[in-house]
Amino acid sequence: MAAPLFIALEMTEEYTKMRTEFHTMLLSKLKDVGEPRFNLAHEKLFNIIIDADEILGAAATGERQLTEEEWNALSSASDDLAAYTKVHFAEEEAFLVARSYPESDRHRATHLGLVEELNNFQKKVAQRDEQDLKEMRRWLLEWLLSHINHEDYAYAQHFFGKQ
Ligand SMILES: [Fe+2]
Ligand SMILES: [Fe+2]
Numbered sequence: 001m002a003a004p005l006f007i008a009l010e011m012t013e014e015y016t017k018m019r020t021e022f023h024t025m026l027l028s029k030l031k032d033v034g035e036p037r038f039n040l041a042h043e044k045l046f047n048i049i050i051d052a053d054e055i056l057g058a059a060a061t062g063e064r065q066l067t068e069e070e071w072n073a074l075s076s077a078s079d080d081l082a083a084y085t086k087v088h089f090a091e092e093e094a095f096l097v098a099r100s101y102p103e104s105d106r107h108r109a110t111h112l113g114l115v116e117e118l119n120n121f122q123k124k125v126a127q128r129d130e131q132d133l134k135e136m137r138r139w140l141l142e143w144l145l146s147h148i149n150h151e152d153y154a155y156a157q158h159f160f161g162k163q
Contacts, residue, residue: 020057023050026145033152034160035095041088042148045081049140052077056137071128078125082118089115092152101155110151114143 027050030042055074059066066074089111096104121136156162 020054023053026050026141029145029149031149031153031156032162033148033156034162035156038088038092038095038152041084041091042144042152045084045088045144048077048081048084049144052081053137053141056133056140060134060137065130066128071125075125078122082115082122085118086115096155099159101158103154103158107151107155110147114147117143 027043027046030039030046032039033042052074055066055070055077059070093104093108093111096107101107117139121140124132124136153162
């Protein structure tokens with residue numbers, strides 16, 4: 001009876017490393033904003049989001065509550081996401097101001113709003129508030145992609161002639 005257990009464990013480990021087709025598709029939709037370090041930051045942030053989504057998805061698929069281990073992993077993902085997002089936003093804002101981007105203030109205001117929502121997500125995870133998880137999951141997958149492909153892409157068009 002040891003063999004099936006071994007296989008099951010192996011599959012679980014595989015699963016945690018796996019990117020679902022849906023996640024790969026979303027990742028491929030991130031637009032090139034013309035500045036390599038920002039593209040890298042966007043990918044890094046989106047990968048953290050995918051990690052979090054996989055945890056939420058595993059619980060949702062099994063129609064069960066998150067385990068202690070999953071809460072801890074989600075908590076560390078949300079801490080990383082909040083921390084790296086703030087670093088990236090600050091770098092992007094400095095870049096836009098240094099180049100006198102006409103929409104700098106508006107871009108900064110959008111960042112501030114996103115940070116607020118991100119802090120809210122982080123707080124909910126820290127409090128282990130499972131109630132809004134479904135809604136949070138949707139938001140988690142949408143906010144970054146939408147910001148990059150619209151607001152960030154606007155400066156890519158302005159500075160780098162992206163079409
Ligand atoms: Fe960005
Ligand atoms: Fe931005």
